[in-house]
Amino acid sequence: MDDFKVKLPLWLRLLYIISGILIIGFAVVIFINEFVASPFITNTLLLGIALILISVERILNGLFDKRHDKWFRIFNLVIGLLVLPIGITAIFVESILAEILLSILALAVLLLGIVSVVNGFEDKKKVNAYKLTIIFYGFILVSLAVSILILDTMLEERNLIVMLDVSILLLGFRRIMEGILDHRIFKQPQVQS
Numbered sequence: 001m002d003d004f005k006v007k008l009p010l011w012l013r014l015l016y017i018i019s020g021i022l023i024i025g026f027a028v029v030i031f032i033n034e035f036v037a038s039p040f041i042t043n044t045l046l047l048g049i050a051l052i053l054i055s056v057e058r059i060l061n062g063l064f065d066k067r068h069d070k071w072f073r074i075f076n077l078v079i080g081l082l083v084l085p086i087g088i089t090a091i092f093v094e095s096i097l098a099e100i101l102l103s104i105l106a107l108a109v110l111l112l113g114i115v116s117v118v119n120g121f122e123d124k125k126k127v128n129a130y131k132l133t134i135i136f137y138g139f140i141l142v143s144l145a146v147s148i149l150i151l152d153t154m155l156e157e158r159n160l161i162v163m164l165d166v167s168i169l170l171l172g173f174r175r176i177m178e179g180i181l182d183h184r185i186f187k188q189p190q191v192q193s
Contacts (some may be wrong), residue, residue: 008179012064016179019053025170026050030165034158043161044101048090051108055083057175058115072122079115081135083108099152106148109167114139116174130181138172141167161169 008016026046031040038184062066062077086108090101120131145166148160 001106008065008067012060013179014058015060016022016175016190020114020172020175020177020179023050023168027169030050030168034161034165043165044090044105046088047105047161047168049074049162050172051083051087051090054112054171054175055080055108055172057085058112072119075118076115079111082111099157102157103149103152106145106152106160106162106163107166109141109191110145110149112167112171113138113143113145116141125131134174137170141170147158 010134026049030043030046030125033046058076058080060080062073062075062080065073065076068076086104090105116134118138120126120133120138126134144163148163152160
């Protein structure tokens with residue numbers, strides 16, 4: 001029987017679960033809003049708030065999640081610090097053209113997708129099924145972000161927002177999954193009896 005488990009602090013697990021629920025809530029409101037009223041400012045505000053939540057989690061992950069190697073914790077911290085101003089920009093700078101703002105938000109999603117792919121390939125401590133899920137999830141985020149960046153002049157603003165919203169929804173689900181699964185996503189040390 002294992003006496004030792006690689007665990008997150010309880011407060012960080014709760015933060016992951018609560019913020020994941022909030023992020024999913026923002027994503028659902030954006031979906032509803034997009035098909036009912038479609039005010040761009042409100043949707044970018046909600047996307048910005050969701051990105052701020054995600055970036056704060058990345059920063060906290062980098063500072064407090066001792067399950068990861070030091071280089072990956074620093075990588076998470078840097079990505080969190082890069083995504084944070086993008087979320088703030090989406091909230092407070094309404095004068096930016098829609099295409100530019102959506103491209104900036106897509107860059108944030110691209111960074112978060114890259115973190116997932118790197119995490120899946122590099123972290124040998126995680127269970128293989130979880131690693132494959134994270135790699136697949138990261139490729140979906142990267143694909144959505146690249147599609148937004150490439151197709152921003154061809155697609156309507158509504159389509160781009162929906163693509164960004166799907167990305168945010170995925171990020172929320174991942175956060176909840178990590179908060180709930182906690183140590184089960186890591187290979188646990190074997191204790192000799």
